[in-house]
Amino acid sequence: MFKDITIGQYYPTGSVIHRLDPRTKLLLTFGFIVLLFVARNLWGYLVAAVFITVVVLVSKIPFSYVLRGLKGIIFIICLTMILNVFMTPGEAVAKIGFLTITKEGIAVSVYMAVRLILLVAGTSVMTLATTPMDLTDGMEYGLRLIPGFKRFAHELSMMMSIALRFIPTLMEETDKIIKAQKARGADFESGNLVARAKALVPIMVPLFVSAFRRADELATAMEARCYRGGENRTRMKVLKMTSLDAWAFVVFALFTVVIIAMNHLPLPLPFPFN
Amino acid sequence: MEHLIEVKNLSYVYPATEEHPAEQALFDVSFSVKKGEFLGIIGHNGSGKSTLAKLLNAIIMPTSGDVVVAGHNTKDESKIWDIRQTAGMVFQNPDNQLVATIVEDDVAFGPENLGVMPEEIRLRVDEALKTVDMYDFRSKKPHQLSGGQKQRIAIAGILAMAPDCIIFDEPTAMLDPYGRKDVMNTIAKLNRERHMTVLHITHYMTELAGADRIIVLNHGRIVMEGSPKSVFSRVDELHEIGLDVPQMTELAHALRQKGYDIPADVLTIDEMAESIWHLK
Numbered sequence: 001m002f003k004d005i006t007i008g009q010y011y012p013t014g015s016v017i018h019r020l021d022p023r024t025k026l027l028l029t030f031g032f033i034v035l036l037f038v039a040r041n042l043w044g045y046l047v048a049a050v051f052i053t054v055v056v057l058v059s060k061i062p063f064s065y066v067l068r069g070l071k072g073i074i075f076i077i078c079l080t081m082i083l084n085v086f087m088t089p090g091e092a093v094a095k096i097g098f099l100t101i102t103k104e105g106i107a108v109s110v111y112m113a114v115r116l117i118l119l120v121a122g123t124s125v126m127t128l129a130t131t132p133m134d135l136t137d138g139m140e141y142g143l144r145l146i147p148g149f150k151r152f153a154h155e156l157s158m159m160m161s162i163a164l165r166f167i168p169t170l171m172e173e174t175d176k177i178i179k180a181q182k183a184r185g186a187d188f189e190s191g192n193l194v195a196r197a198k199a200l201v202p203i204m205v206p207l208f209v210s211a212f213r214r215a216d217e218l219a220t221a222m223e224a225r226c227y228r229g230g231e232n233r234t235r236m237k238v239l240k241m242t243s244l245d246a247w248a249f250v251v252f253a254l255f256t257v258v259i260i261a262m263n264h265l266p267l268p269l270p271f272p273f274n
Numbered sequence: 275m276e277h278l279i280e281v282k283n284l285s286y287v288y289p290a291t292e293e294h295p296a297e298q299a300l301f302d303v304s305f306s307v308k309k310g311e312f313l314g315i316i317g318h319n320g321s322g323k324s325t326l327a328k329l330l331n332a333i334i335m336p337t338s339g340d341v342v343v344a345g346h347n348t349k350d351e352s353k354i355w356d357i358r359q360t361a362g363m364v365f366q367n368p369d370n371q372l373v374a375t376i377v378e379d380d381v382a383f384g385p386e387n388l389g390v391m392p393e394e395i396r397l398r399v400d401e402a403l404k405t406v407d408m409y410d411f412r413s414k415k416p417h418q419l420s421g422g423q424k425q426r427i428a429i430a431g432i433l434a435m436a437p438d439c440i441i442f443d444e445p446t447a448m449l450d451p452y453g454r455k456d457v458m459n460t461i462a463k464l465n466r467e468r469h470m471t472v473l474h475i476t477h478y479m480t481e482l483a484g485a486d487r488i489i490v491l492n493h494g495r496i497v498m499e500g501s502p503k504s505v506f507s508r509v510d511e512l513h514e515i516g517l518d519v520p521q522m523t524e525l526a527h528a529l530r531q532k533g534y535d536i537p538a539d540v541l542t543i544d545e546m547a548e549s550i551w552h553l554k
Contacts (some may be wrong), residue, residue: 133375165375168417203455214370224331224363225431226355226387236382236395 009065011128016244017059018129022138024245028252035259036115042072042273044262045114046175052121053257061128069124070117073273077113079115084109093272110273137239154230166214173210177203278439278471279307279361284339286325299325300494302339307439307473307531310454312314312465314482314502315475317491318516326491327443330473331363344438359388361473362432368424369416377419377427378403378412384435395434402433405468405552406460406542422453426460433464439471446481454481481508482519483541490517503539 012018017025032048039045056066068118088106136157143153178188181202189201284303290296298323307313317323328334329341330340344360346353358405362384365371374380378399385395403409405424416424426444431441442461446454462484464470474482482488488505490498492515498505506512509519509527519527526540536549 094349161375162373165373165416168415169369170418209388214367217365217367217370218373221363221365222383224333224358224365224371225373225384225435226358227383228355228387232389234386234389234392234395236379236386236392236399238392242456 009124009128011061013060013129015058015129017055017125019242019244020129020248021239021241021245022130022134023128023141024240024241024248025126026135026138026142028248029122031252031256032122035256036118039259040263041267042114042269043265043267044259045111045118047255047258047262048118049114049160052118052125055123055125059125063187065128066121066124067195069120073116075121077116080112080116081200084112106272132164133161136164137237143216151230154233156232161241162218166211168270169214170211172206174203174207179207218268262268276308277306278311278344278361279311279473280340280342281305281326281330282340282342284326284329284341285337285342286322286329286334288325288497291385296553298337298494300329303491303494304339304497305489305496305499307471309438310465310469312462312472312474312486314485314486314488315473315491316477316479316482316488316517318477320493322494322513323477323491324443325494327363327475329389330441332357337384355388360437361395361436361439361441362437363441363443364425364428364432364445364543366447368421368448370426372416372424372431375415376412377408378538380416380427381412382432384431388435398434399430402430406430407431407463420453421449422456425449425453425457429457429460429464437470440473441473443475444477445474445478446478454478477517479512479518480496483520490515497512503541506541507538509538 032052036045036048056063085101085105085196086099088102088108090106091104092100093103093106094101130138138152139156139160143149143156148151182188186199186202188196191199282304284300286300287296287298288294288304298363303322303326303403315323315326317410320333327335328523329336329348330343331355331513332341332371335349341348343357346357346360348354348357350443370549372380373383381399381402382395385398390398399412402408406429407432408421411419411427412424416427420425428445429440440461445461449457458481461472461474465472474485476482482501483506485502488502489496490505490512497515498511506523507527508525520541522540522543522545523538525546526536526538530538531538534552534553536546540546540549
């Protein structure tokens with residue numbers, strides 16, 4: 001039942017976005033987040049929204065997948081909106097009991113919500129269009145550039161890759177343990193929350209024991225295959241930037257210019273943002 | 275160099291821990307492995323065979339005596355990586371020795387550690403995967419493969435390091451009969467066609483029928499050494515130390531005891547049929 005499990009949320013379509021170098025995607029996503037905070041008015045956010053919509057269309061990933069990521073943060077968005085509406089001092093618009101809604105409050109809360117939605121949409125596109133392994137490689141490369149992180153970078157990415165490798169193995173094992181315990185009369189389905197949590201103990205204990213044994217054996221096998229950390233290590237698959245990446249940077253540069261321009265153009269803004 | 279591996283008066287004692295007293299696993303073991311040889315080491319659980327495997331690969335150090343691999347003593351720490359590259363090791367559990375999420379990346383793991391150039395790694399990986407007949411599976415994920423296939427990937431991973439010798443530490447113990455057959459065929463092919471030196475540690479007697487030489491370990495000591503036929507024909511002694519003899523050899527032994535004139539070193543069904551045919 002776990003044979004075809006996909007890890008992460010990679011959605012393969014083979015689009016232009018998918019074929020970009022993971023470093024490009026990581027860097028541009030980071031740039032996109034920064035620009036979301038550079039933009040200071042609704043026009044800027046409109047441009048960013050159009051940009052991310054175009055990216056999603058080009059990536060051929062269905063919008064429902066991108067929006068799925070938003071589900072998890074709806075609560076956070078609502079909370080920040082409510083807090084900002086009432087807590088921002090400024091020109092009062094309405095009063096409900098001891099709470100005051102200010103003009104600035106409405107503006108700030110809308111900005112925050114739009115910013116969060118765009119941020120999640122942007123990062124979702126990136127993770128949907130990049131395999132977890134590519135992401136790990138890209139992150140390793142990025143971390144290496146930060147002074148003092150060089151050693152750390154390789155180890156982190158090795159840990160990530162081993163985790164990705166063993167998730168399906170451990171899930172299969174969990175499945176086996178559950179079946180074995182059920183065969184011996186264990187009950188996982190009835191009882192209240194506490195009883196069910198307790199029923200998980202006979203699954204977790206053997207799983208942990210086995211995971212530690214696996215880790216030990218894997219470490220021995222890795223050493224036997226001459227693994228000695230990241231130093232002097234080469235890679236079979238070297239990340240390569242192509243003209244596609246160059247174009248991505250050009251497009252993103254244009255987007256940056258437009259976002260900054262929006263901050264300075266004397267465009268009319270609707271109430272309460274004027 | 276005639277002897278690829280030389281083991282001289284090797285002893286190993288597991289140091290005492292809180293739960294276990296110190297335990298000696300190997301007593302004064304000496305043998306050598308010639309280049310291109312297929313040496314089988316067989317023993318029951320606790321005979322010290324896995325300890326021996328770890329000593330050969332410099333994963334643990336001898337308590338006394340020496341292990342010399344391709345002219346390097348395993349005690350020489352500066353040569354440890356040369357030793358591991360020369361004498362690659364395939365372990366028992368197929369799952370716990372694959373590192374990467376994609377088959378070809380895993381095969382590349384060894385040469386990547388050795389600092390081989392990317393283009394060269396690509397060549398070695400393709401070559402190794404073709405040798406173990408797993409080239410078509412190169413972009414699969416390890417968990418989509420069967421045990422026997424995973425074990426062949428592990429062998430490819432060692433082959434890509436370009437070793438002179440491969441040590442197999444019970445590679446078939448966790449496999450089903452089909453996987454076992456696949457792996458055994460792969461090992462035999464490596465020895466015959468690639469002239470790879472093979473040191474096969476197992477407790478399945480039948481797997482060693484094709485070996486050049488067999489060493490039988492019992493309680494940390496070498497108790498027999500010789501060709502498969504000469505070792506297998508000592509049926510009673512093997513039974514005494516808890517080892518199973520190939521079925522046909524066992525049958526020959528039983529028939530001989532009943533007074534039939536059948537050679538004691540029969541290994542295969544064909545040989546048995548032949549000797550029964552010649553009975554008067």
